[in-house]
Amino acid sequence: MNIRSAGMAAVILPMAMSATVKLPNYITPNMVMQHDTTMTVPGYAKPGAKVTVSPSWTTSPLTTKADADGRFSVEVPTPAPGGPFSIEFNDGEPLVIDNLLSGELWLCSGQSNMEFPIRGWIEVMDADHVIATANNPDIRLLQVRKTTAYTPQEDVQTNMGGWVQAASNTMDFSAIAYLFAKELRDELKMPVGVIDATWGGTPAEAWTAAEYLEGIKGFENELDALKRTGGDPAQLKADYERRLNDWMALARDGGNTPDPAKPLSKGQSKPAGYFEHIGWGNSFDGIVWAQKTIDVPAELAGKDLTLSLGAIDDADVTWFNGTEVARGSGYNTPRVYTVPGKLVKAGENLITIRISDFGGEGGFAGPTDQMKGEIAGVTLPLSGNWIYETGVDFSSLPQKPASVEGSSYPSVLYNAMLSPLHNLPIKGVLWYQGCANVGRGEQYEPLFQALINNWRELWGYDFPFYFVQLAGWLQPQTVQPDSEWAALRNAQSKALTLPNTAMVSAIDLGNPGDIHPQNKQEVAHRLAMTALNRDYGRSDLVCTAPRCIGSKKSGNRIIITFDGDVHPTSSAVIGFIIGDSKGNFTQGMTEMPDSRTIIVSSPQIKNPDRVRYDWADYPNGNLYGATGLPVAPFATDK
DSSP states (O other): OOHHHHHHHHHHHHHHTOSSOBOOTTOOTTOEEETTSEEEEEEEOSTTOEEEEEETTOSSOEEEEOOTTSEEEEEEEOOSSEEEEEEEEESSSEEEEEEEEEEEEEEEEESHHHHOBSBSSSBOTTHHHHHHTOOEEEEEEEEBOOOOOSSOOSOOOBSTTSOEEEOGGGOSSBHHHHHHHHHHHHHHOSOEEEEEEEOTTOOGGGGSOHHHHTTSTTOHHHHHHHHHHTTOHHHHHHHHHHHHHHHHHHHHHTSOOOOTTSOOTTOEEEESSBGGGTTSOTTOOEEEEEEEEEEEOGGGTTSOEEEEEEEEESEEEEEETTEEEEEEEOTTOEEEEEEOGGGOOSEEEEEEEEEEEOSSSOEEEEOGGGOEEEETTEEEEOOSEEEEEEEEEGGGSOOOOOOTTSSOSTTHHIIIIIGGGGGSOOSEEEEEOOGGGTTOHHHHHHHHHHHHHHHHHHHTSOOOEEEEEOOOOSSOOSOOTTOHHHHHHHHHHGGGGSTTEEEEEOGGGOBTTBSSOSOHHHHHHHHHHHHHHHHSOOTTSOOOOOOEEEEEEETTEEEEEESSOOEESSSSOOOEEEEOTTSOEEEOEEEEEETTEEEEEOTTOSSOOEEEESOSSSOOOOEEOTTSOBOOOEETTO
């Protein structure tokens, strides 16, 4: 079965029932057209009707004919920058799309850091000022609604009624996209449109067509299921549940399963909190057993006890004195459980919790200082240290099946939110994504390049593709050669081998306590400088920092050379680690004989053969180029 054809057929009939012209949701009043191109406009009209298309900027109308289903398509040449313009579509009943502008059109996509609005769950810097100055009719915004589909669709769903003018009341929109558009508008003095097609927490494979995932290790089962079921939701769900049960059985059988009625024999005392923050490593996913005793006064024995455990990420099974009392799920759902009085005894009582962390952070998600037990109005604190023991580390298992009902399943966002836009000519793409693929850096390297090639093939030309390298996050560490975040950043950088790509580093803009750094202005500025330099003739704007172009061993030292002058922000150059072929690494001592050379050494590494810079979850490197752009992380052995 042709998956693409099946997806299109699903939307033909409802639209063809109308007696007037219907256009895709991405063609509405207020839109920006990419100037001096040809825009394909598909639509529906009266079956068999002649459709006259009259752009206000042309002297002669265009004509086409709707087929028996009412489908038509017309090629509309777009004008030079300017406007406003209008287009009339007429099948006997006119439809006018007005207040159109011609200018520069950029597609902005990715996960939460691209989705991050001016004012949302967290505000960007200077949010009040950004909103107060947002009224600019030459900037137009289109926000694609979050939707999924197992087969490619003809149209997207949109928010805000389609295209809108930038204004103080339309700032529930990608901050980076808007700020990028504003800088381009101010520099180019022409209209700029930006499309916000984003979904927080989503992996790259969800934004990639199924056929482009073939040959990339890790997606075999999902691709096979899509082919076998033809994208049928019911069959896909049944297939997923079967595979998930098999995987969960493997997780249970292949792990450590303590007796919940007994103290953990291999336990370690650690504070209540996320596993990643208390010693399990930043890429850990798995099952962890947590245990704590609670001392019940004799006069309260035999009374019902309420356990308030805060949110537990992602799922839990809870026992009290060896008897299961509750099960919960949902990474941000507070757990409040009632323990029957018959289980509550005087003195020490044992609480045992089996916590399953399937992705991202996991463990006690908080607020941990409010964890408590309550009996007859008496509070018994449960915050502080618990005893933990690992049940199973999922990294030792095959990859967990992706849920077919979520936004992470392969190709579902490509099908619903990206593929339908391909008839719109665009200048280029801005992409900020990768957090959801951390821990799979080796897979991300071919995956990300497949995504770029996929999108370009869909549009039919190699448009500029500019992406943001992940910012620093999590606990700062000086020496962290096994950092999964560093590995993902490295995988991102490999896409620079593709033509017409550029990477903007945000390594210096991160926040160790928040995956969403608030300085979106600087990210947008760096992207805008890249576009202005590469696409709009502003050769005076330096959009890249110096890069490492060579490393040479000299005795017990390694000499690093750059293709431009680098400047540390202090007298000492920091951020380097040095290692040997056995995998030993330590902090590097540095010398800087000239502005393009850094010598790295360490008395602890007798025979060094590799150097890495800013290679950590939240690194501390301090090298910048002359224009203030940070030197991007690199590794001489990667």
